Amino acid sequence: SQKIEQNSEALNIQEGKTATLTCNYTNYSPAYLQWYRQDPGRGPVFLLLIRENEKEKRKERLKVTFDTTLKQSLFHITASQPADSATYLCALGTDKLIFGTGTRLQVFP
Amino acid sequence: DGGITQSPKYLFRKEGQNVTLSCEQNLNHDAMYWYRQDPGQGLRLIYYSQIVNDFQKGDIAEGYSVSREKKESFPLTVTSAQKNPTAFYLCASSIDGRRGDEQFFGPGTRLTVL
Numbered sequence: 001s002q003k004i005e006q007n008s009e010a011l012n013i014q015e016g017k018t019a020t021l022t023c024n025y026t027n028y029s030p031a032y033l034q035w036y037r038q039d040p041g042r043g044p045v046f047l048l049l050i051r052e053n054e055k056e057k058r059k060e061r062l063k064v065t066f067d068t069t070l071k072q073s074l075f076h077i078t079a080s081q082p083a084d085s086a087t088y089l090c091a092l093g094t095d096k097l098i099f100g101t102g103t104r105l106q107v108f109p
Numbered sequence: 110d111g112g113i114t115q116s117p118k119y120l121f122r123k124e125g126q127n128v129t130l131s132c133e134q135n136l137n138h139d140a141m142y143w144y145r146q147d148p149g150q151g152l153r154l155i156y157y158s159q160i161v162n163d164f165q166k167g168d169i170a171e172g173y174s175v176s177r178e179k180k181e182s183f184p185l186t187v188t189s190a191q192k193n194p195t196a197f198y199l200c201a202s203s204i205d206g207r208r209g210d211e212q213f214f215g216p217g218t219r220l221t222v223l
Contacts, residue, residue, distance in 0.1 A: 004151070032209040043199050043214030089151065093209050099151035
């Protein structure tokens with residue numbers, strides 16, 4: 001069956017460092033991959049979309065890579081800030097999205 | 110102000126009762142979705158609709174029903190047949206669900222069965 005894995009343990013990093021979150025998948029060939037941010041008790045907010053024929057996408061301090069051979073996406077936040085603390089979800093799609101469980105990021109001063 | 114709204118924010122229901130969750134969008138999006146989120150789990154798709162008067166089952170449709178009579182509205186009914194309905198329910202919309210467009214989410218409804 002299709003499976004998406006994100007690190008269930010929280011990632012704790014110091015302000016100013018680069019945070020790297022991982023999304024691995026198996027038994028799936030997605031046409032695209034999306035990353036969302038979710039704050040406690042709220043709906044997810046879209047951050048970035050990357051398609052299967054793209055290797056890398058950037059938006060301000062965010063960067064996402066997509067390796068269809070390794071079946072992995074990496075999500076980077078450079079110069080991280082305490083305001084970046086949230087849960088980050090990856091979602092893979094063809095005709096519909098399948099979400100991972102998310103990784104909680106905590107940025108401390 | 111364009112957006113997607115869900116009501117109510119908190120909902121309590123007795124076992125055996127049906128309950129309807131509201132979802133409205135004024136973004137002029139064709140596609141709408143309902144997800145369920147449980148602690149420690151990802152969002153799971155209940156139902157989705159890519160056009161008015163048409164909808165498809167998602168991965169966990171049993172015990173739920175929907176309608177899509179208007180483009181801007183996609184209500185979800187949680188029936189008494191749903192064995193474990195206590196969860197956080199999220200509605201979303203996108204321009205065209207078939208192109209991988211970003212999904213815009215509502216604030217969610219937290220349903221608790223007493």
